[in-house]
Amino acid sequence: MRAWIGIFLMLLLFPLSGQAEQREFSMTIDEVAIEVAPGFVNKVFAFNGQVPGPLIHVKEGDELTIHVTNNTTLAHTMHWHGVNQVGTWHSDGVPDVTQPQIEPGETYTYQFVVDRPGSLWYHCHVNVWEHVATRGMWGPLVVDPKKPSALEKKVTKDVIMMMSTWESAYADSYGKGGGPQDMPDFFSVNAKAFPYSQPVRVKKGDVVRFRLYGAGDEQHQMHLHGHDQLTAFKDGYALPTPYFVDTVPVGPGERYDEIVTMNNPGLFIFHDHVDKHMSNKGAMLGGPVTIIEYDETVRDDWYAWKNKEYDADFFYSESMKKGYGLFNHAPFQGRPVDQRRRRGQQ
Ligand SMILES: [Cu+2]
Incomplete structure (x- = not known):
């Protein structure tokens, strides 16, 4: 009897609508060139071929599964900046600490719970000074709170x-x-x-x-x-x-x-x-x-x-109104880089 009262009280306090969702996304990393300013074109490693990377908009407590496939000629990882990875440290994205690098052609799957709300983000954690600081390997991860403030x-x-x-x-x-x-x-x-x-x-x-x-x-x-x-x-x-x-x-x-x-x-x-x-x-x-x-x-x-x-x-003002999911934005797409030519040059 006491157990049933407990379950009833829990349902009252945590209604089913507020429960965590499981969300699964796939992302690629591609070699493209983007025009940052008039006449200035920069080759980047781009998540889903775009910079910034796609908006990932989820809710506090959601369980995420994200498959990241590396279509580029160098190795990468993905760090989920702001997620504490409680019990899931293999998804923290630090090369040679939490995982091997994702080599060209490979896919790595990250699985974790977004354990706190706010303006989080994701970025590569390999050769950060180049890949993040100059090659556009970053995007927004926005986590809505279970209980928004006034x-x-x-x-x-x-x-x-x-x-x-x-x-x-x-x-x-x-x-x-x-x-x-x-x-x-x-x-x-x-x-x-x-x-x-x-x-x-x-x-x-x-x-x-x-x-x-x-x-x-x-x-x-x-x-x-x-x-x-x-x-x-x-x-x-x-x-x-x-x-x-x-x-x-x-x-x-x-x-x-x-x-x-x-x-x-x-x-x-x-x-x-x-x-x-x-x-x-x-x-x-x-x-x-x-x-x-x-x-x-x-x-x-x-x-x-x-x-x-x-x-x-x-x-991403319009995408943010569309609820939860992963949102690409076509105008952020770059022009594919010819990898055969690039390999020949090196
Ligand atoms: Cu990288």
Whole structure:
């Protein structure tokens, strides 16, 4: 009798709808070339052929099974940054520590529970200084909480911004670059530098959750004009006392979630305040730049992005509305690299 009462109480406390789901995904790693800035093409190792990698959007407590197939000519692994891998350390993705490298042609299966919510991400853990810092091996893993806070419930739009670095000296040379003596000279948001980046379109009254990621090798000082940024999460963790800033430092590996109430119609830039980062190899204006465009604001003829072709899912805002799953984004796809030619050159 007592056991039945216990089961009844558990069902009351943990309704079936809130139970963890099992989700299975497959990803490839491919050799493609992407155009980061006008005239600047970088060869990358790309998850599902795109940079950023596909959005993985799941719920706290879900059990994930992810098959990763390496179609490239070098070895890789996958690290799930922010997942603690409790009891599943073989899925932590550190080569020669938790698994052998995934060699060309091989598949490795990762299985784990996403044990905490927030803006997590995934990246390669082999030769990180090249593969992550200059070859685009990163993507977002967004884990919704079982119980969203009052602040999170106010959010009307998610905007995922992954800042990163590039080295044009090695753009064409797989296996090189990323060393501490090397100098990044292109900088981007979601692998595009201004003017190839995209605006964030909002309407007055929106509450935007900017999920800022440091996916490259330098710290980005992200400054939003015209609005207060409420820093509410660090590395996915809810801060006990959220605080307002106008510039947030996002270093390598870090994530900050900024909650912004859109209450000031106009056109406002959101940019990196490190001067070097605001150029494309020294030519101003470039780098990780977006512009907040209110729907109700009239664009003047002289506006830099007046005739820009708009990509509504550039920041995965549309994909984030579609529920749970893995979401590719075709405009992030690169051009396949000819591997036969590459092997012949080496
Ligand atoms: Cu790699």
